[in-house]
Amino acid sequence: MAFINVKKKEVQAKIVYYGPGRGGKTTNLEYIYKSLKSRVQTELVAIKTHGDRTLFFDFLPFDIGKIKGYDVKIQLYTVPGQVKYNATRRLVLRGVDGIVFVADSMALRRESNILSLKNAQENLAYYKKNIFKIPFVMQYNKRDLEGQGIAILSIGQLEKDLNAQLKVPHFEASALAGTNVMETLKKIISQTVSNLSKNLL
Amino acid sequence: MTGNTISIEKSPLKDLKALMLEIEWEIDEKSMEALIDHAETLCVTCRDDRIARLFLKLLVSVAKYIQSKKATAHPDAVHLLHSVFNALEYLFFSSGIPEEEKKKMLLSQVDEFKRLKEQIARRTSFNHGKKEEMQNVTADMGQMTVQQAFACMLEEIRKIIRAEFEALRSELRS
Amino acid sequence: MEYTLVEKQIEEIDKVLKKEFMELGVHCVCLIDLAGNLITNIDNGRITYDVYTLAALAAGNYGAVNAIAKIIGEEEFSLLFHKGKNESIHFSKIAADFILVAIFGKETSLGFLRLRAVQAAKKIERILKF
Numbered sequence: 001m002a003f004i005n006v007k008k009k010e011v012q013a014k015i016v017y018y019g020p021g022r023g024g025k026t027t028n029l030e031y032i033y034k035s036l037k038s039r040v041q042t043e044l045v046a047i048k049t050h051g052d053r054t055l056f057f058d059f060l061p062f063d064i065g066k067i068k069g070y071d072v073k074i075q076l077y078t079v080p081g082q083v084k085y086n087a088t089r090r091l092v093l094r095g096v097d098g099i100v101f102v103a104d105s106m107a108l109r110r111e112s113n114i115l116s117l118k119n120a121q122e123n124l125a126y127y128k129k130n131i132f133k134i135p136f137v138m139q140y141n142k143r144d145l146e147g148q149g150i151a152i153l154s155i156g157q158l159e160k161d162l163n164a165q166l167k168v169p170h171f172e173a174s175a176l177a178g179t180n181v182m183e184t185l186k187k188i189i190s191q192t193v194s195n196l197s198k199n200l201l
Numbered sequence: 202m203t204g205n206t207i208s209i210e211k212s213p214l215k216d217l218k219a220l221m222l223e224i225e226w227e228i229d230e231k232s233m234e235a236l237i238d239h240a241e242t243l244c245v246t247c248r249d250d251r252i253a254r255l256f257l258k259l260l261v262s263v264a265k266y267i268q269s270k271k272a273t274a275h276p277d278a279v280h281l282l283h284s285v286f287n288a289l290e291y292l293f294f295s296s297g298i299p300e301e302e303k304k305k306m307l308l309s310q311v312d313e314f315k316r317l318k319e320q321i322a323r324r325t326s327f328n329h330g331k332k333e334e335m336q337n338v339t340a341d342m343g344q345m346t347v348q349q350a351f352a353c354m355l356e357e358i359r360k361i362i363r364a365e366f367e368a369l370r371s372e373l374r375s
Numbered sequence: 376m377e378y379t380l381v382e383k384q385i386e387e388i389d390k391v392l393k394k395e396f397m398e399l400g401v402h403c404v405c406l407i408d409l410a411g412n413l414i415t416n417i418d419n420g421r422i423t424y425d426v427y428t429l430a431a432l433a434a435g436n437y438g439a440v441n442a443i444a445k446i447i448g449e450e451e452f453s454l455l456f457h458k459g460k461n462e463s464i465h466f467s468k469i470a471a472d473f474i475l476v477a478i479f480g481k482e483t484s485l486g487f488l489r490l491r492a493v494q495a496a497k498k499i500e501r502i503l504k505f
Contacts, residue, residue, distance in 0.1 A: 003412035007385045012412045012427075042425040045432065056439070059431045075411065075431065091438040095410020226454075228486040272487075272494040276399045279484040 001095050002196050010071045013192050014095055018120050019102035020112035021053070021081030024141040027175035028102060029058050029078055032185055035178070036062055054080040057092045067193060074189060081116065090123045098135035098192035100184055102175070103162055105142040107151035110161065117162055135191035136168040139184045144174035213243060214293045221286050228279075233268040237261055252303045256289040259310055263317075275321050285310050378408075378472070380503075385415050387502045392417045395495040396477055399488060402462065403478040406469070406499070409434055414473070422478075433476045437466055456485065467492040470500050 003012045017025040026046065033044040047056035058078040063071060079089040101120065103113045121131040140158050153161075155172060163170060169187055173180035212218075220236040240261045247253040263282045267274045288306050292298065388406060396404040396417070403418035405426055411434035416426050437455065444452050455466040465488055467475045475492060 001410065003408065003410075003414065004379065005385065005414070006380065007382045007415075014410060014412075042428050045428055056435060059428060061425075061427045061431070073427070075427070077431075087442050088439070091435060091442065094434075094438065095408065095412065224486050225484065226486055226489075228490050272395075272490040274487075276484075276487060279487045280482075283484075 002097050004070070008071070009069060010073060011067075011196065012073045012075060013097045013196060014075045014077065015098040015100065015188055015192060016093060016096045017076065017078040017100045017102055018089075018093075018116065019081055019141075020104055020109060020116040021083070023081055023102045023104040023109070023113075023116075024139075024173075024175040025078040025081065025102045026054055026058050028100070028139070028141075028181055028184070029060050029076055031175055031178045031181045032076065033060055035182060053082060054078055055085075056080065056088055064189060064193075068197065072193060074192075076185075083115075086119065086123070089119070090126055093120075093123050094127060096124075096127075096129070096134070097196065098137075098188045100137050100139055100188050101162070102139045102141050103158060105140050105145065105152040105158065107153050110153055110157075113158075114161055132166065135188060135195050136166060137184055137188045137191065138163050138166070138168055138170035139173050139180070140170060141173050141175050143172045143179070144177055212293050213246060214290055217243065217286070218290065221283070225283075228267065228271075230268070233264060237264050237268065240264065252300075252307055253289065253292060255307055256285060256292065256310070259307075259314060260285045260289065263314070266321075275317060275324065277317050277320060281310075281313055281317055284313060380414065384502050388415055388499055389417060391495055391498045391502070395491045395498075396488075399479070399483050399491060401477050401479045401483060401488070405430060405433070405476045407434055407474050407476060408472050409438060409474065411435065429476070433464075433466065433474065437468075437474050454489075465489070465492065467496055469496045470503055473499075473503070475499070 002014070004010070005012075017028055019025050029044060029046075042061060045059040046054070047058070049055045057080070058076075060076040061073060062076075063073055065072065077092050079085075079092045099120065101117060103109075103117075124131050124134065138158075140153075140155060142152065145152050155170075159170065169191075171180040171184045171187070173184060175181055217236070217239050220232060220239060223232045224236065240257050244254050244257045244261070247257065260282065263278055263285060267278050267282065270278075288310055292303060292306070392404050392406070392415070397419070401419075403416065403422050403426070405416040406414040407430040408414060411431035413427055413430040418426075440455055441451055444450065451468070457464050462478055462480060463485070465477045465479070465485065467477075467489075469475055475495065477488060477492065479488060
């Protein structure tokens, strides 16, 4: 949950990119880092395995300017998607203010998407957070695979599987190409900040 | 510095070194008590080696200060403790060191000890004096100026340092 | 884990950090929460690393080690400390939700730092009481 430093007039908000393994969470952050290089004061921190899979988390902090006189610092995290890293995912979710769920559009990842979303709900509940009440944006990634001979899920199917109850904003994206990556980010930031403004500022 | 070396296993400092290593990681009542006890026992064992005995007494003084003050001890006290032990360890581990060199090593540690005492006295007097000075300044505005209060404080510090030096001189003489 | 700190509390915490740690020659000391937020930090003016990233990683590290402790049947570890060639880092828990991270060099005694950390923790816990 956001930390407000009254002395420094600063708000720190935590946004976590969640989703199944190899779905494109880290790729999202890498694209954001490349695009925002001028505003990001530090490097993207990525704790990975030798196989380039996220082991612990990726971390990217940046400023988005002032809101109601407060400097808003956004902290983007990704979680490791592999099933065996659930304890780590839970750790990273602590104090989360907004979530981007990066779903994998590949047909063979359908079940992984559903299980990962359920996992997110369980891990949020561990911190007494309700998935229906937290700022949440859905990203259907890897849309660029359409027409490349790889079976991908339709938006209708993805919406039915993942967004039928949540009914949150969704974006069709390609993290590799950068399509709708920044739009996803802007949406989650505006949702998170307005939620903060409503509750805290 | 010259001298032949003796192994730690055979050295009478073996247990004391273990205790020093322990307090490098954690300073608590039990380990400080053990360190002091051990050093005092060694004092008796080394009764024929005057310089080693003085080193050990110095070690005990500093250790007792840290034991009593704990977290509020002056940070340099911990450095001095290690410094005194390292010098002592060097003495024990090396044979054939000339007497003059041993005395120089001891005096160097005593100088550090004096410096620490001065720093502690300054720190204590500053804290008390500052409180008292503020009380004096606000309560007896007409009777004592800030300068007079400060001069009183300095005289107190000088008295404390003189008393500490006297205590140390009698320790070294005995 | 909802909390709010007023300016006076942060000022008081800064005073405690200056007195208990900077006097020892500690290079940098940060108060963070378990989510990785940086509450406040004091340093010797010579650090070149980003404390926000440090805070995120420190919280992750502390959380991971704590999880390991529970797996092996421990409530928590009494010492979390990493020793470097020149710089070392020490973590101490404050109340339920905060961590004090101290970065120091060879000139600072770990044993003494730990004593000061316990003292600082008590003072900060008093300041944090809501």
